[in-house]
Structure formats: structure tokens, C-alpha cells
Amino acid sequence: MINIRCETLSDYTVIAEVNTLAFGQKNEAKLVEKIRRSDRYIPELSLVAQIENVVVGHILFSYIDLVSEETLQVLGLAPLAVHPKFQRQGIGSALIKAGLEIAEAKKEAIVIVLGHLEFYTRFGFQPSVVYEIESPFPVPEEFFMVKPLQSYQKSYKGKVVYPAAFNMI
Numbered sequence: 001m002i003n004i005r006c007e008t009l010s011d012y013t014v015i016a017e018v019n020t021l022a023f024g025q026k027n028e029a030k031l032v033e034k035i036r037r038s039d040r041y042i043p044e045l046s047l048v049a050q051i052e053n054v055v056v057g058h059i060l061f062s063y064i065d066l067v068s069e070e071t072l073q074v075l076g077l078a079p080l081a082v083h084p085k086f087q088r089q090g091i092g093s094a095l096i097k098a099g100l101e102i103a104e105a106k107k108e109a110i111v112i113v114l115g116h117l118e119f120y121t122r123f124g125f126q127p128s129v130v131y132e133i134e135s136p137f138p139v140p141e142e143f144f145m146v147k148p149l150q151s152y153q154k155s156y157k158g159k160v161v162y163p164a165a166f167n168m169i
């Protein structure tokens, strides 16, 4: 049984561990900590997945900028991590679905992710070019994806700019 809930202060250490194990490096754990300390942090969109009271997965959505004539804040999904021993059991998918439901409830317009096409298309993500949204990174088009939510409007286009917290060490 997977239980998904918001993070609390006492989860911070295990969240860092899960990220470090999942990615095999500390960058993502540091990213989570930097976002938490920034004004882009959204407490209700930092979620953990628990199995029998053990945290085995984590997902974070935070505000990033979508810049055209005006600058709009949109959701960026990063990072998503599942403990290596618990991968391929539906935990990552459950975290994404739970996060997207909260984002809908908050009337957010879009979610942006850099990740694998096959995985994220399952949740309604499409390459960002479809929505005239440009990646700030020189990555192949299919890796930079967008999921429009119910509040999406055509004005949500332009170039994505990540806030300073994303400047990796």
C-alpha cells in the first residue's frame, strides 16, 4: 500500500537519501534543499511516498518562469526520485498523479518537466514545442515536455527560465 502525503520537516533527511540513491549523486538532493529555501517552494507540492511508514519516493514541483512579453510563473516538476529497491512498482507514477491533482486543485496552468518521453506521455505530457514553449537548455525537443492543466490558456508560451536555485553546484 502506497501512502502519498506532503513532506514534513522530519522527512528532510530521508528525502535527501532517496534522491541521492536514485540519482547516484548528490546534486538533486541539494537542488531540493535550495528550492525549499527559495521563494519558489510550494510546501503542498513536495510529496513523499511511504510504504509501511518508510519514505521510498519523493516528488517536488516548484515555480519556474515562462517568459514572453510578460513573465508567468508555472510549475516545474523536478526532481522525482524513487528508492532503487522500490522502482518499477508504480510509485513514481503515483507521485506524479498525486502532484498533478494538487496542481489542478490549485488552478495552476501548466507543468514543465525535463525527462523521458515514454514515461511522461503516460500522464499527458507532450513535447513543449507543441505549445510554443522553448527550453532554456540545448536538449533534444522530445525531452522537454509540458502538461497543460485545466487552467491552461494560449498565452502560456515563450521561453522557460529556471530560477537561481537550479544553478547546479
Ligand SMILES: CC(C)(COP(=O)(O)OP(=O)(O)OC[C@H]1O[C@@H](n2cnc3c(N)ncnc32)[C@H](O)[C@@H]1OP(=O)(O)O)[C@@H](O)C(=O)NCCC(=O)NCCS
Pocket (backbone or CB within 6 Å): 022, 023, 079, 080, 081, 082, 083, 086, 087, 088, 089, 090, 091, 092, 093, 094, 114, 115, 116, 118, 119
Ligand atoms: C524514473 C523513476 C522516478 C520512476 O519511478 P518508478 O516508481 O520506478 O516508476 P513507475 O513504476 O511508476 O513506472 C515505471 C516506468 O518508469 C520508467 N522507468 C523506471 N525505472 C527506469 C529506469 N531505470 N530506466 C528507464 N526507465 C525507467 C519506465 O518507463 C517504467 O515503465 P515500465 O515498467 O513499463 O517499463 C525512478 O526510476 C527513479 O527514481 N529513477 C532515477 C532518478 C530519475 O531518473 N528520475 C527522473 C527524473 S525526470
